[in-house]
Amino acid sequence: MKYCVLVAYVPDTASIIKIGGAGNRIDEGGIKWIISPYDEFALEEAIRLKEARGGEVTVITYGPDRGSTGLRECLARGADRAVHVMGGEATFGDAFAIARVLAAAVQKAGPFDLILCGIKGVGSDQSLVGAMVAELLDVPHVSGVVKLEVGEGSLTAQRDVEGGTEVFTAPLPCLVAAHKGLNEPRYPSLKGIMAAKKIPIETWKPADLGLDEAALGGAEATSRWLKLELPAAKAGGTILNGEEDPAGAARELARLLRHEAKAI
Amino acid sequence: MAAMADDSVASVREMVREFARRELAPHVREWDEASFFPAEVFRQLGELGMLGVLVPEEYGGAGLDYRHYVTIVAELAAVEPGVALSVAAHNSLCTNHILLFGSDEQKRQWLPRLARGEVLGAWGLTEPGAGSDAGGTRTTARREVDGWVINGAKNFITHATVGGVAVLTARTAPGSDHRGISAFLVPLDTRGVVRGKKEDKVGMRVSDTSSLILEDVRLPADALVGAEGEGFVQAMEVLDGGRISIAALGLGIARGALQAALSYARQRHQFGRPIASFQGIQFKLADMSVLVSAAELLTFRAAEAKDAGEKTTRLSSEAKLFASEAAVRVAEEAVQIHGGYGYTKDYPVEKLWRDAKLCTIGEGTSEIQRLVIARQLLGE
Numbered sequence: 001m002k003y004c005v006l007v008a009y010v011p012d013t014a015s016i017i018k019i020g021g022a023g024n025r026i027d028e029g030g031i032k033w034i035i036s037p038y039d040e041f042a043l044e045e046a047i048r049l050k051e052a053r054g055g056e057v058t059v060i061t062y063g064p065d066r067g068s069t070g071l072r073e074c075l076a077r078g079a080d081r082a083v084h085v086m087g088g089e090a091t092f093g094d095a096f097a098i099a100r101v102l103a104a105a106v107q108k109a110g111p112f113d114l115i116l117c118g119i120k121g122v123g124s125d126q127s128l129v130g131a132m133v134a135e136l137l138d139v140p141h142v143s144g145v146v147k148l149e150v151g152e153g154s155l156t157a158q159r160d161v162e163g164g165t166e167v168f169t170a171p172l173p174c175l176v177a178a179h180k181g182l183n184e185p186r187y188p189s190l191k192g193i194m195a196a197k198k199i200p201i202e203t204w205k206p207a208d209l210g211l212d213e214a215a216l217g218g219a220e221a222t223s224r225w226l227k228l229e230l231p232a233a234k235a236g237g238t239i240l241n242g243e244e245d246p247a248g249a250a251r252e253l254a255r256l257l258r259h260e261a262k263a264i
Numbered sequence: 265m266a267a268m269a270d271d272s273v274a275s276v277r278e279m280v281r282e283f284a285r286r287e288l289a290p291h292v293r294e295w296d297e298a299s300f301f302p303a304e305v306f307r308q309l310g311e312l313g314m315l316g317v318l319v320p321e322e323y324g325g326a327g328l329d330y331r332h333y334v335t336i337v338a339e340l341a342a343v344e345p346g347v348a349l350s351v352a353a354h355n356s357l358c359t360n361h362i363l364l365f366g367s368d369e370q371k372r373q374w375l376p377r378l379a380r381g382e383v384l385g386a387w388g389l390t391e392p393g394a395g396s397d398a399g400g401t402r403t404t405a406r407r408e409v410d411g412w413v414i415n416g417a418k419n420f421i422t423h424a425t426v427g428g429v430a431v432l433t434a435r436t437a438p439g440s441d442h443r444g445i446s447a448f449l450v451p452l453d454t455r456g457v458v459r460g461k462k463e464d465k466v467g468m469r470v471s472d473t474s475s476l477i478l479e480d481v482r483l484p485a486d487a488l489v490g491a492e493g494e495g496f497v498q499a500m501e502v503l504d505g506g507r508i509s510i511a512a513l514g515l516g517i518a519r520g521a522l523q524a525a526l527s528y529a530r531q532r533h534q535f536g537r538p539i540a541s542f543q544g545i546q547f548k549l550a551d552m553s554v555l556v557s558a559a560e561l562l563t564f565r566a567a568e569a570k571d572a573g574e575k576t577t578r579l580s581s582e583a584k585l586f587a588s589e590a591a592v593r594v595a596e597e598a599v600q601i602h603g604g605y606g607y608t609k610d611y612p613v614e615k616l617w618r619d620a621k622l623c624t625i626g627e628g629t630s631e632i633q634r635l636v637i638a639r640q641l642l643g644e
């Protein structure tokens with residue numbers, strides 16, 4: 001079995017976000033970068049499948065230089081091969097452009113029996129790339145998977161829906177987008193970290209995939225980030241002292257809820 | 265090559281930091297209060313390779329050097345110093361003693377299990393009557409036709425309760441000086457080994473510390489580690505490495521305390537301003553930062569010398585002495601910066617302060633480090 005995992009290297013969810021550039025990007029100074037948490041589930045699942053039944057796990061990222069650090073971590077956790085498609089500046093935030101690059105990379109690196117990605121990439125959270133890649137590769141896809149069984153030539157995947165679960169079967173090759181709950185990702189071991197140093201990361205450019213990145217981000221762009229805004233700073237809350245006069249405080253609370261917050 | 269090694273130190277630091285943040289941080293207070301030894305954490309540490317850091321891969325270890333090792337101990341110590349102490353004692357005392365002086369057979373039998381964490385290691389030098397004066401060992405090993413019989417008592421032994429095997433020193437030549445002391449490998453389920461009282465300690469409470477009583481413990485002839493009469497010299501060499509890990513322990517505690525103090529000083533307002541805006545507090549933070557940086561430099565200096573194969577007796581003691589005292593100072597200042605809140609269990613600094621104090625005592629007190637350093641300087 002050959003497994004492919006699409007991994008986005010994204011700002012740590014605990015980062016303090018500031019807006020920079022021309023007001024349509026975040027200020028990347030001081031940001032810590034991490035493997036997008038949902039992609040960790042995807043990677044863990046691929047490694048477990050490999051450990052249980054043999055095979056090879058390839059990880060692919062599309063983005064700037066720093067992405068290699070993320071790929072190293074994937075190798076340390078047990079991936080066998082890593083492909084870094086360098087770039088991403090021109091196509092930033094355009095899910096379809098990103099999907100075209102990734103689909104082409106998957107095709108060049110493959111063939112694969114199973115492609116895994118996260119249900120969403122932290123930072124932009126659009127949940128678009130996985131489905132688009134599947135469509136471009138003309139393979140079925142199941143999204144939001146919390147349980148996965150892979151058989152000969154087909155898979156069974158479970159996803160949680162409001163008040164129940166859905167069970168899907170699909171033929172291989174197939175793309176699966178992982179959700180929280182699929183597994184508990186491992187830490188890279190010391191041996192894994194050292195072994196990962198010895199695996200060369202393959203670096204490709206979109207041009208190596210027959211794609212013109214400038215066109216992808218220019219004439220062929222499907223979406224562009226125009227403006228980012230931080231949420232309005234929260235005003236300090238109002239504290240009503242109910243110790244001395246509970247009835248008065250309750251009256252004041254009701255008044256505020258009705259007339260100020262307009263909640264009742 | 266150097267660039268690659270640096271890179272792997274950074275990756276290891278990142279992994280251990282994440283591990284400590286997720287697996288240790290949420291439980292620190294609960295484990296401390298219950299004096300609970302988190303066996304599950306040690307199973308995970310074993311899986312990740314952190315219980316066989318210095319053990320070569322052929323014996324199932326991670327095969328890393330001291331720079332990686334001190335990085336690991338310091339990162340764990342910044343969050344849960346007791347776990348870091350146990351990791352340090354397991355790796356650099358018991359396991360390293362077998363690695364440095366064990367026979368091929370002893371290494372094959374024990375190192376893979378120690379490195380995987382299937383068995384935790386203990387190391388018994390200290391006795392009720394032989395602390396700083398470790399050469400004063402009263403535990404005896406009597407030679408018999410088919411092996412050895414050991415009698416005596418060891419105290420303050422890390423992992424005496426939870427451990428599976430120990431390297432112990434015992435006097436093989438009655439009435440001798442330190443040259444009559446030998447080292448033995450003792451599975452702790454051997455008949456006659458009694459695990460004594462668990463110490464109710466001020467700090468480092470998750471780390472298991474107990475006494476061991478040895479009553480007619482019969483060991484096979486091949487339980488001897490290295491040559492007869494070399495146990496004390498072996499122990500001193502083991503401590504050359506061990507003290508670097510206690511330096512790392514101090515470094516981690518100091519760094520953890522500085523971090524806590526920094527974030528508290530930014531948040532806490534008095535006189536209408538964050539206390540971090542007062543010069544009196546800023547000077548404290550600056551001095552703490554200098555101590556942390558100096559401790560880090562000395563610790564890594566000793567680690568690098570060790571990795572280069574140099575004799576590190578003086579450097580190890582210097583790093584251990586400085587980083588330990590720095591940890592105590594920085595943790596105390598962190599409590600001070602927290603004011604009354606620092607004196608409660610709601611903030612992590614009181615625990616770091618309690619934990620830090622072990623560093624100036626274990627593996628040779630600060631006074632003993634000064635003796636060692638002076639002897640090295642004077643060439644005695």
Ligand SMILES: Cc1cc2nc3c(=O)[nH]c(=O)nc-3n(C[C@H](O)[C@H](O)[C@H](O)COP(=O)(O)OP(=O)(O)OC[C@H]3O[C@@H](n4cnc5c(N)ncnc54)[C@H](O)[C@@H]3O)c2cc1C
Nearest residue numbers: 008009062063095117118120121123124125126127128129
């Ligand atoms: C400030 C900022 C900087 C970023 N920098 C990088 C970066 O350096 N490198 C990077 O890879 N991402 C980076 N990202 C994330 C990246 O922009 C998004 O993943 C991308 O825009 C797709 O967004 P999406 O919401 O459509 O993805 P989604 O559709 O929500 O993503 C679903 C899944 O598709 C896969 N996927 C998405 N994008 C990629 C990708 N580029 N490479 C491989 N797999 C992918 C992942 O498995 C992901 O879980 C950054 C995001 C922000 C906010």
Ligand SMILES: Cc1cc2nc3c(=O)[nH]c(=O)nc-3n(C[C@H](O)[C@H](O)[C@H](O)COP(=O)(O)OP(=O)(O)OC[C@H]3O[C@@H](n4cnc5c(N)ncnc54)[C@H](O)[C@@H]3O)c2cc1C
Nearest residue numbers: 387388389390395396420421422473625626627628629631
């Ligand atoms: C949590 C913990 C874990 C430990 N783990 C282990 C372990 O795993 N294995 C092990 O073998 N031991 C272990 N120890 C024991 C530790 O190494 C000893 O406690 C330490 O060496 C000091 O010995 P002592 O307690 O007998 O103090 P003492 O030697 O009685 O010292 C008392 C005081 O006298 C001072 N002093 C002694 N001699 C001199 C001198 N010549 N000049 C100036 N001052 C002097 C000391 O510095 C100290 O201040 C552990 C201790 C603790 C607290």
